[in-house]
Amino acid sequence: MMSKRLKEKAGFGALAVLTFMAVVPVVSIIGYLIWIGWPALTWEFLTQPPRKFLTEGGIFPAIIGTMALTVGTILVALPLGIGTAIYLVEYSRENFFTKLIRIAIINLAGVPSVVYGLFGMGMFVLTLGLGRSLAAGALTLGILTLPIIISTAEEALLAVPDSYRYASLALGATRWQTVRRVVLPVALPSILTGAILGIGRAAGETAPIMFTAAVVYTPRLPDSVYDQVMALPYHLYAISTEVPNVSQQMAFGAALVLLAIVGAMNLVAVVIRTKMRLKRMR
Amino acid sequence: MKTRLSDYYEKGIKYLLGLIAGTSILILFLIFFLLFREGIGAFHYVGVLDFIFGTKWLPVSEPPHFGALPMIIGSIIVTLGAGIIAIPAGIGIAVYLAEVAPRSVREIAKAVIELLAGIPSVVYGFLGLTVLAPIIKDLLDLPSALTAFTAALVLAIMALPTVVSISEDALDAVPREYREASLALGATKWETTVKIVLPSARSGLMAASMLGLGRAVGETMAVLMVAGNAMIIPHSIFDPVRTITANIAAEMGETVQGGLHYQALFGLGIILFTITFVINLITDLIFTKTSSVKRGASL
Amino acid sequence: MKMLKGGYMGNKNKMETRNLNLYYKGFQALINVSLPIKENTVTALIGPSGCGKSTFLRTLNRMNDVIDGTRIEGEVLLDNDSIYDVGVDPVVLRKKVGMVFQRPNPFPMSIYDNIAYGPRIHGHKKKDTLNEIVENSLRAAALWDEVKDRLHKSALGLSGGQQQRLVIARVLAVDPQVILMDEPASALDPISTAKLEDLIHQLKSNYTIVIVTHNMQQAARVSDFTGFFLNGEMIEYDVTNTIFTAPRIKRTEDYITGRFG
Numbered sequence: 001m002m003s004k005r006l007k008e009k010a011g012f013g014a015l016a017v018l019t020f021m022a023v024v025p026v027v028s029i030i031g032y033l034i035w036i037g038w039p040a041l042t043w044e045f046l047t048q049p050p051r052k053f054l055t056e057g058g059i060f061p062a063i064i065g066t067m068a069l070t071v072g073t074i075l076v077a078l079p080l081g082i083g084t085a086i087y088l089v090e091y092s093r094e095n096f097f098t099k100l101i102r103i104a105i106i107n108l109a110g111v112p113s114v115v116y117g118l119f120g121m122g123m124f125v126l127t128l129g130l131g132r133s134l135a136a137g138a139l140t141l142g143i144l145t146l147p148i149i150i151s152t153a154e155e156a157l158l159a160v161p162d163s164y165r166y167a168s169l170a171l172g173a174t175r176w177q178t179v180r181r182v183v184l185p186v187a188l189p190s191i192l193t194g195a196i197l198g199i200g201r202a203a204g205e206t207a208p209i210m211f212t213a214a215v216v217y218t219p220r221l222p223d224s225v226y227d228q229v230m231a232l233p234y235h236l237y238a239i240s241t242e243v244p245n246v247s248q249q250m251a252f253g254a255a256l257v258l259l260a261i262v263g264a265m266n267l268v269a270v271v272i273r274t275k276m277r278l279k280r281m282r
Numbered sequence: 283m284k285t286r287l288s289d290y291y292e293k294g295i296k297y298l299l300g301l302i303a304g305t306s307i308l309i310l311f312l313i314f315f316l317l318f319r320e321g322i323g324a325f326h327y328v329g330v331l332d333f334i335f336g337t338k339w340l341p342v343s344e345p346p347h348f349g350a351l352p353m354i355i356g357s358i359i360v361t362l363g364a365g366i367i368a369i370p371a372g373i374g375i376a377v378y379l380a381e382v383a384p385r386s387v388r389e390i391a392k393a394v395i396e397l398l399a400g401i402p403s404v405v406y407g408f409l410g411l412t413v414l415a416p417i418i419k420d421l422l423d424l425p426s427a428l429t430a431f432t433a434a435l436v437l438a439i440m441a442l443p444t445v446v447s448i449s450e451d452a453l454d455a456v457p458r459e460y461r462e463a464s465l466a467l468g469a470t471k472w473e474t475t476v477k478i479v480l481p482s483a484r485s486g487l488m489a490a491s492m493l494g495l496g497r498a499v500g501e502t503m504a505v506l507m508v509a510g511n512a513m514i515i516p517h518s519i520f521d522p523v524r525t526i527t528a529n530i531a532a533e534m535g536e537t538v539q540g541g542l543h544y545q546a547l548f549g550l551g552i553i554l555f556t557i558t559f560v561i562n563l564i565t566d567l568i569f570t571k572t573s574s575v576k577r578g579a580s581l
Numbered sequence: 582m583k584m585l586k587g588g589y590m591g592n593k594n595k596m597e598t599r600n601l602n603l604y605y606k607g608f609q610a611l612i613n614v615s616l617p618i619k620e621n622t623v624t625a626l627i628g629p630s631g632c633g634k635s636t637f638l639r640t641l642n643r644m645n646d647v648i649d650g651t652r653i654e655g656e657v658l659l660d661n662d663s664i665y666d667v668g669v670d671p672v673v674l675r676k677k678v679g680m681v682f683q684r685p686n687p688f689p690m691s692i693y694d695n696i697a698y699g700p701r702i703h704g705h706k707k708k709d710t711l712n713e714i715v716e717n718s719l720r721a722a723a724l725w726d727e728v729k730d731r732l733h734k735s736a737l738g739l740s741g742g743q744q745q746r747l748v749i750a751r752v753l754a755v756d757p758q759v760i761l762m763d764e765p766a767s768a769l770d771p772i773s774t775a776k777l778e779d780l781i782h783q784l785k786s787n788y789t790i791v792i793v794t795h796n797m798q799q800a801a802r803v804s805d806f807t808g809f810f811l812n813g814e815m816i817e818y819d820v821t822n823t824i825f826t827a828p829r830i831k832r833t834e835d836y837i838t839g840r841f842g
Contacts, residue, residue, distance in 0.1 A: 004470050004473070005470065007470070007472060008470040008471060008472035008473070011472045011475075011476075012378070012381075012382045012471075012472060014374075015374050015375070015377055015378035015382070016378055016382070016383075018371060018374045018375060018378070019374070019375045019378045019379070019383075019391070022371055022375060022442060023391065023394060026398060026439055027394065029409055029413055029414070030401075030409075032413060033405075033409060033413075079302070080302055080305055083298075083299050083302035083303065084299075084302055084303040084305070084306060086299055087299035087300055087302060087303035088303060091296050091299055091300070092300070092303075093649055097300075097304075098303075100307050101303050101304070101306055101307060104306040104307045104309070104310040105306050106562065106566060107310055107559065107562060108306060108309065108310055108313075109562075110496055110500075110558050110559070110561065110562035110565075111313065111500075111555065111558060112499070112500025112501070112502065112527060112554055112555075112558055113500065113502060114500070114502040114527045114530050114531055114551075114554070115313070115317070115500075115551050115554055115555055115558075117530075117531070117534075118316075118317065118320075118530065118534075118547070118548060118551045119312070119313045119316055119317070121534070122316045122317075122319075122320050122548070123312060123316055126539055127316075143309055146306065146309070147306075150306070161686075163682060163684060163686035164686060164688055164689075165647075166644065166647070166680075166682060166686070167682065167686045167688065167748070167751075168688075168698070169644065169647060169675065170642060170644060170675055170679060170680035170682075170752075171675065171676070171679065171698065171699040171702070171751065171752065171755055172672050172673065172674075172675040172676030172699065172702070172703065172755055173672070173698075173699075173702045174288065174292050174672050174702075175292060175295075175296070176291075176292055176295045177702045181698065181701075181702065182688055182698075185689075185690075186688075186689055197400070200400055201400065201402075203402075204400075204401070204402025204403070204404065204405070205402065205403075206402070206403065206404045206502070206503045207502040207503055207527070207531050210531060210534075210535070211534050211535070233402055233404045233503075234404075236404050236405070236408055237404050237407070237408075237503060237506075237507070240407075240408050240411055240412065240507065241411070241506075241507060248412070251408070251412070252412075255405050255408050255409075258402060258404075258405060259401065259402075259405055262400055262401065262402055263397065263400065265400075266396070266397060266400040270393065270396070288672075289670065
């Protein structure tokens, strides 16, 4: 009996240590990043373009570029993603077409981001002639984000009780009236949570934009969707591998800003979800 | 008349949504189509077998050589290495969180894991390059720490959130009755976990592992930054390697559209796409099996 | 008493089914059901669970259209017109034939928006009109006094009984002619149930009501006519009093006296 208990203690204890060993170093490395990067975040760093081969000045164009790409991603992915989810949950019965859609979504979700990059370059940059541009980058990122948005939106719609749909239909509402006025408002917070998480991922992606939208250096801010842009993830890659003589502090600063943007989006999503959970408990 | 008008409106919306839903199929088809259209030339020039098993990748020499084997081996080594670290660790952490951790620890850990999953791969690569690699270099006394080992470690850290959260779901799905029945027979919690819970969750845990591997094999930026990128067939895990993904990202900028080098990179894209496609297929089969098991149990 | 209730026999048929058969994925759920529904009366449908009474109810406003794999034969008439004709829009039909479900299902919106939902989708936009409809509907559902000070609070804060009356008010707001109720009291406590039954009594003068219930006392209390269903067939239909005191058919008597449970 004693040894049984001992074995249990040892087993679970080892797992606790393992968890600790995995989480603590990772969290402390991120803490280190914040520690080193924080002093770099001056007003100049955040609002000025880079100077002298990226070794001085700020990262303003990269921040703007990433934001523009993110907005573009939203414009591409949200209508397509939510529309697809509505079709799958509210309008279709299981048939060959929906099966095909599901297979497509599953496979799209598994395609590596660098392959999306190749596709975006072949399709949007070259075949459609958009060139290396904001539009090509946003389309690529939008497609990359689509599977996440579809599947989270689908889950959100499925979580809306059927009794709401029946009640609305029995009052003489049409399918679309039911979806727009009853189902969507109920599902919206969950749909948004998923969408923000997905788009946060897209905002940090590098490989898909390095052939389609991003350049190492341009002092200009984009003024049309056909402009190429700087983008934070690509900027971080460039200054830490390709550009010589960049101070460590500037690199950590850029990494921290990127982390903060993505982290803020995640945080918003988590807050919405927590609020929803609390509301449901009440 | 009024009803008929609104009828057309309703139908219109339905078809519009159907059209939107169809774009996923179109996109997948276009990805297939485009990769093959742009990449097939390389296979023609080199031959499929020589492309896959050739050991020399010299795109700008005269004549050029396109043998992808070093990269394929690089991808396999780095992915397997990441799997060897991330799968046992991830499942172990999931067991700790699902079975023993107090509620508060569990909630915090879940939030942390989710935030870790959201960190962009370029940031992992950056931290691997600037923080982790120097530490490993000193610890193991290597000439350079930009090796397959470091890449595998960084990839493992990146795959960990996926493995943990899906494993945890799988463990959660094990009915409480199983645990209670085992405990009631006098088994300890540890015995119950090892002999009842883990086997019951087996297919879910396998799916988690496959998804972790899938994430690792397609990962680009972090590997590009820490793997060392030497185009050689490595002799040990402490040699630098170049993966398929890293090579596409590194060389795409230098190519001419439609040129042989450009086509060869799309050829690599085809190989990569095929690998992930197979991994997905296996994962999907496991998942289908899991859900049918669940359905069977609930009936 | 019997004479008085029997007096409704003269009312015209608001709805009627003739030889109605319903198949669900190869299984026949309704077999040759022919049943009149008299205007301004309450018709109760009773029978053990799974006997087809709820399925039957859903054919009356084509809510069964929503479910995959159902097929129908025979006729369902509303004011002598078939509601399954090609030209009939189920959306328009459901405005005339409203439905109250087993569990109260208010939308997660304010009380006001719940009631105004129907009028709004049917094109009423003016605030004054909506206010009026909301008040009238809530009054007719005997809920106005309880909620008039919290119209813009969430409907989910109401008690179960209040929610069920709210749902009835929501149906009344689209001005239906027939109201179908599918075991409306099954999730309610006895006091709320009594209130609901009072309400059904009051509504009868303006609406035609069909109620499915597994509670025989309730059927006896609220209805003028009763149909007894068993295994998809309608076994017997008569004035409620007759069904409960002198059924013609043995199986009805067996069920009513409790042998079927």
